[in-house]
Amino acid sequence: MDFDLSEEQLMVRQMARDFAEKEIIPTARQLDREERFPWEILKKMAPLGFLGAGTSPKYGGMGLDWVSYCLLTEEVGRASFALRSIISAHMSLTAQTIEQWGTPEQKQKYLPPMCRGEMLGCFATTEPNIGSDVANIETAAVKDGSHWVLNGTKMFISNGGVAGVALVFAQTDKSKGYRGLTAFLVDKGTPGFTARDIHGKLGLRASNTAELVLEDCRVPQEAVLGNDVGGGFRMAMSAFDKARLCVASGCVGLAQACVDASVEYAKNRVQFGKPIGGHQLVQGIISDMILETEAARLLTFRAACEKNKGKPATIETSMAKYYSSEVAFRAANNAIQIHGGYGFIDEFPVERYLRDVRVATLLEGTSQIHKLIIGRDALGINAFS
Ligand SMILES: Cc1cc2nc3c(=O)[nH]c(=O)nc-3n(C[C@H](O)[C@H](O)[C@H](O)COP(=O)(O)OP(=O)(O)OC[C@H]3O[C@@H](n4cnc5c(N)ncnc54)[C@H](O)[C@@H]3O)c2cc1C
DSSP, X not given: OOOOOOHHHHHHHHXXXXXXXXXXXXXXXXXXXXXXXXXXXXXXHGGGTGGGTTSOXXXXXXXXXXXXXXXXXXXHHHHOHHHHHHHIIIIIIIIHHHHHHOOHHHHHHHHHHHHTTSSXXXXXXXXXXXXXXXXXXXXXXXXXXXXXXXXXXXEEXXXXXXXSEEEEXXXXXXXXXXXXXXXEEEETTOTTEEEEEOOOOSXXXXXXEEEEEEEEEEEEGGGBGGGOTTOHXXXXXXXXXXXXXXXXXXXXXXXXXXXXXXXXXXXXXXXXXXXXXXXXXXXXXXXXXXXXXXXXXXXXXXXXXXXXXXXXXXXXHHHHHHHHHHHHHXXXXXXXXXXXXXXXXXXXXXXXXXXXXXXXXXXXXXXXXXXXXXXXXXXXXXXXO
C-alpha cells in the first residue's frame, strides 16, 4: 500500500490549488450573492484543460488518472462547491458517459468542444415524480420513422439552462422496465426542447439548475447514445459511479476548507483571555473535523485507486460519497459553531459552505440510497425491490 502521490499527481494538485486561490476564491462570495453563473472562471479553466480533465487527450482532454481527477475536484470543491457541481455535471456525468458509451461520430461531435469549454453538458434523469427510482423514469420516446419523439419533464438539472447538449434518459419500452431506458443526446435549440431556470435555491447559487421540458421533441436515430436502444440504465449507473467520486472529493475539499477556516478563526478569536482554540471543547470539535476529513479523503482515494485498475468500484465509490457528504455537512455546521455569530453572516465563507454542501447528501444518490447499496452488497438482499 502506497500513500504517496506521484510527481504528476502533486503537480495537478498544485496547479488546481493555485488556480483556485487566484481565480475562484476571490469571487466566490460575490457570485453567490448575485446568483451569477461563473462563465468568466470557466473561460479561464478551459485553456488549462480542466474542463476535459477526465476526457482522453484524443479528444482534447487531459486524460487524468482517477486520483489526479480527485485532487483537482477536491481543490475546486474547497474553493467553490457551486463550481464543483458545474464541472461534475459537465465532465463526470456527461462527457465521460459520452466517451464510454458513444459512437465514434458522437464522441467526435461533442467531446472536443466540451473540452475547449465551447459547449457545456448536462445530464437528466430526475423528473418531477421520479428521483431516486431512476428505473421508473416517465419521460417517453416513441419511434417515428428515422426519428424519436420525446415527451416529458426533467427536474433539478445542473447546467440545464446553460448547456449546449443534454443527455436525456427516456423510456423507449415501458414493458421492459429498466431495460427499456434509452439515453438521448439532445442539442440546445432542438424544437420542442426548452429549459427554465430554477431560482430560490438554499445553496449552489452560483450554479445553474433548471427544469427541462420536452414537448414532441424530435431527434434523429443518431442522437441515441451508442446507438444502443435499451442501454440507458447501464449508462446512467456508470455515470453515477464516476460523478459520485467527484462529489466525494469535492466534499473532502469543502470539509478541508471548513477545517482551515476554523483553525484560523480559533487561533485569532479571543474569549476568556485566550484564543478560543485554547479551550478544550473547541479543540475537540476541530480534532473531530480533521479526523473525519482525513478518513473521507482516504475512502475517496481508495475508490479512485480501484478505478485506476479499470474497475467501476461501485461499492467503494458509494462508501466514499456517502461518508464524505455527511462529513462535509457536519464540518460546515461545526465551522459555523466555531465562528459563533460571525459564522452566520457572509463576511466569513462558512455559512456558504453549509448552504452549498447541504445538497451533497441528496444528489448522486441520497444517503439512504447509498446505505441500501452498501447493505445490498453485504447482505445479498435487495431492499429496493
Ligand atoms: C441542486 C441540485 C442539482 C441536481 N442536479 C441533477 C442533475 O444534474 N441531473 C439529475 O438527473 N438530477 C439532479 N438532481 C436531482 C437529484 O439527483 C435528486 O434530488 C435525488 O436523486 C433525489 O431524488 P428526489 O429529490 O426526487 O428525492 P426522492 O427520491 O423522492 O427521495 C425523497 C426522500 O426519500 C428517501 N427515499 C427514496 N427512496 C428510498 C428508499 N428506497 N429507501 C429509503 N429512503 C428512500 C430519500 O433518501 C429522500 O430522503 C439535482 C438536485 C438538486 C437539488
